[in-house]
Structure formats: structure tokens, C-alpha cells
Amino acid sequence: MKLTKKLNLVLMTALLCISPIVTTMPAQITSAAHIEKNKLGFIGSPYIYKPSGKRYRYYNQIAKHLFTDTDGDGYSYLDGNDTTPITSFTGKTITIKGQKYYEIAKNAYIKAANVLTLNGKNIKKGKLTLNHKSKLYTKNGHQTNKELAADSIISYAGKVKKKTTCPKYFYYIGTNKYAYLPTKKINGHDYYALKNHLYVNAQNVGTINGEIARLNGVTYATVTKSSRTQTISNGLTNHKLVKGQKIKIDMAVAPWAEDFDGYIYHLHNYPKEYIDEGYIKIRNDLPIAGYNDMAYTYFKPINGNQITTYKVDGSTIAQTLTIKDNNQLTVDGKFYLWVEHDHQAELFYHILHSDSDSDQTADETIPDYSNSFVKASDIKITGGVKLASLNTAQDAQADNVIATDANKQELRQLFADGQQNLANAYTDATLKQNYNNALSIAASVIRSTTASRGDVKEATWLLKTTEDQLSDLYFEPWS
Known part of the structure; x- marks a missing residue:
């Protein structure tokens, strides 16, 4: 050639894995003795739901009322930590289609899968949340008749370990520091062990201990809005992606532009091309890199x-x-x-x-x-x-x-x-x-x-x- x-x-x-820049590091829960009663802290930016389980549009009057603080940035924060937003909780929970929700106002609910802390305490410790509907398996790889819905919260078996090199499945705990829950290989796939002696596919897990679970590898994304791909520096290419198309991605990248809020994703089969997160729905969260990396x-x-x-x-x-x-x-x-x-x-x-x-x-x-x-x-x-x-x-x-x-x-x-x-x-x-x-x-x-x-x-x-x-x-x- x-x-x-x-x-x-x-x-x-x-x-x-490439260590993320400081602003993308996960929240570390600190002492919260002064947190008022009935306060919820979230994983990311949660949607608000109606009593029927139908999601409100995120930017609605309820959200504006509940999440706007004196600084005007949309949230109050846990112990001044600018990555863990909090809001009030009425003290009531309801079940909608088998899933638990916390009531934060009349006709306004937060899905339990999105709640990280209750009154400053991490209620996701020792638990996994699912990002996809998942069958459960035995240790021998036999599929059971049990199936869990997306956003289910389940207790895992085993202990989380730490590494300074990046495992296949992990979450961030610091710069060049990673935590992972050991997996078991069953029929060529990676599974997490659960407390009930069953197993769930590791790729279907969205959080571990309330931290975002990431795949150090290649995953899929579905294009939600037709768009052209871009270069690392935000210039558009001639490569068109159409709504509904599935693409392979392998890295989340924080771009150099100071006014860009979020990530662009690296296309696995197109070395110099990226797509804005606003145009895709990702299958798994990925390692985070900065522009220079x-x-x-x-x-x-x-x-x-x-x-x-x-x-x-x-x-x-x-x-x-x-x-x-x-x-x-x-x-x-x-x-x-x-x-x-x-x-x-x-x-x-x-x-x-x-x-x-x-x-x-x-x-x-x-x-x-x-x-x-x-x-x-x-x-x-x-x-x-x-x-x-x-x-x-x-x-x-x-x-x-x-x-x-x-x-x-x-x-x-x-x-x-x-x-x-x-x-x-x-x-x-x-x-x-x-x-x-x-x-x-x-x-x-x-x-x-x-x-x-x-x-x-x-x-x-x-x-x-x-x-x-x-x-x-x-x-x-x-x-």
C-alpha cells in the first residue's frame, strides 16, 4: 500500500481508557450532616414524570420551578458539589408499572433509578441499575424465566475493586483511578453476579454504586436526528448519518470549544469523525477523553x-x-x-x-x-x-x-x-x-x-x- x-x-x-478532565469526574459523596430532611440527589439530570409514568418535557414549568436556584444554573447542589444536583422530596413514593418513583411535587415524580442520595446518604451502594431490559441467567449460562425492566435496581454479589489501569467494565473514581466489579464469563459474554445467585449481562448495567458504568470498548449508538459527522474541531464532514441508523462508537470526547456543553462521540470505523451527543442515543457509556488526547x-x-x-x-x-x-x-x-x-x-x-x-x-x-x-x-x-x-x-x-x-x-x-x-x-x-x-x-x-x-x-x-x-x-x- x-x-x-x-x-x-x-x-x-x-x-x-483515557482519564477524563476534572470537570467530568464523577461525584464523590461527602459528609452531609447538614442536609435537610427529604432531599434527593441525582445521577445526572433526571427527567420528571407524570402519575401515569409518561415523561414531561424536561424544560417545563415544574422543572423550572423546582430546579432553578439563586445562581440561575438550574440546580441546588449537594454540599456545594457541582455535579450532584438535589431537590426536595415530599416523603412519598409510588409505584408506576412496577417501578418506584419519588414524589417531588404534585403530579411530579423522579424515577428511583435516577436517585443517588436520600438525605445525603448513597442509597445505590451495593446496587446496580439496568439501562436495558435484561434476562437473568444461571451460573451455567441457562436462561431463566426472569426478566427485569430497564431502570430496575438490583443488589450485586462480590466486591468492587480498584485499579490504576482501565478494565473492560469500570467507573471513574479519580484521575487514572478506576473501580470495577469483577465479571464472570458465560458463553463468551461478561456477566455480573447478583445476590440471588443469578447473573445479568454486564452490558445492560447503567450504574454501579450509583456511578456511571462504562465500557472500555466498542458500543452502538442509534442516530435520533439526521446529521453530518464532524471533525475533532467541530468542522462538518460530507459523511451523512440518517435517523434510525446504527453506528459504532468507542470514545466520549470533551471538545476544545469552551461553549460546548457535553460530549462528541468518536466513530469507530471512521478514525477522524465524530458525532454530537445531541444526535444519537448511546447503548453504553464510554471512557472519556479530552480534545488533546x-x-x-x-x-x-x-x-x-x-x-x-x-x-x-x-x-x-x-x-x-x-x-x-x-x-x-x-x-x-x-x-x-x-x-x-x-x-x-x-x-x-x-x-x-x-x-x-x-x-x-x-x-x-x-x-x-x-x-x-x-x-x-x-x-x-x-x-x-x-x-x-x-x-x-x-x-x-x-x-x-x-x-x-x-x-x-x-x-x-x-x-x-x-x-x-x-x-x-x-x-x-x-x-x-x-x-x-x-x-x-x-x-x-x-x-x-x-x-x-x-x-x-x-x-x-x-x-x-x-x-x-x-x-x-x-x-x-x-x-
């Missing part, structure tokens, strides 16, 4: 804070790159280059030039810095997007021949379109400069009579990549 045909593989992400690949030198940089031909650049204040730099490509001096192919990463580089380098005028590389053996990838190698060592060796005019045809067309693309770009100045530098490099390679086929492929990759970055990136890559 050609180097330039593999661009869509660059942003493939490993399905690993899904947009950039971070690295540090293995030894010290300085690192040698290289040109596309594998020769060294005069000045070393100095990384200050324990910052992590970013790379955007991984491939083999043919190093003529050593007469062998070696694995390199391409450095993503940013507007912060003037603070990182000893010399802002390093030659060819806009197209410089670091050896894979000199660095450690510390987080972000997992990059796949765009070629092999054999490819690099085979491409170490003089390029023909036919080899340069695609690069010529990209260069011809370049100035118009640059003029139409509305983006960060550094991203524009990167693209402009890529155009200059392309022009040099096109004119050269000694450029190798590998040089042409790399220049083509660079031009395509920097063009994509004009719309795909919001430049804040330093962690």
Missing part, C-alpha cells in the same frame, strides 16, 4: 531534555531540540526513512511544528524544522493518538531511487491546488505556516532532478497532512 494511501490510518486510536500524539526524550532532530534523508539537523519545563512535544506521523549514511531504513516520527516551539528550541531558525524528525529509538510516546507506521523498512529501501515525472503527478496537482486552499483556510496562523512550508517543500521536490521516490511520497504525505490539519486541529498541543 502506498504511503499516501494510508493517511486515514494515522488517527486510528487504541481502545484504551484525541488530536495529538505526545512524546518525551528517553534521556534528558534534549534530542537530536533529522532531515527527511536521515541526516542530522545542526541544532538539538530542547524541551523545557517537562513539556511534552507532539508528532503527527510515523514511518521508515532510508538513511543513506548507514545504508539502512530506520523508524522515525515526524514532529508537529506548533506556535509554542519558540519556547522549546535553542534556535528558532533550525533548518527544515517544519519537516524534521526524531528517531523512534530516542523517544517515548507518552499519550494521545496511537500512530500506525505508514510504510515498512522494505518500502523505504525500495523507494530509494530517483523519482520519475509520473511519480510526481499527484504532488504536482496538490501543489497546484495549494494556494487556493491556503487562502480559504480560517485557522491558526501556525497551521497556515505549516501548510505554506509544505507547499515550499513540495515545490522544491517537484523541481529537483535528484529527489527520490521516497522524498516525493513524504512531501505528498506532508502536504496532505498539513492541509487536513487546517480544518482538523485547534492548536493547543502542549500538555
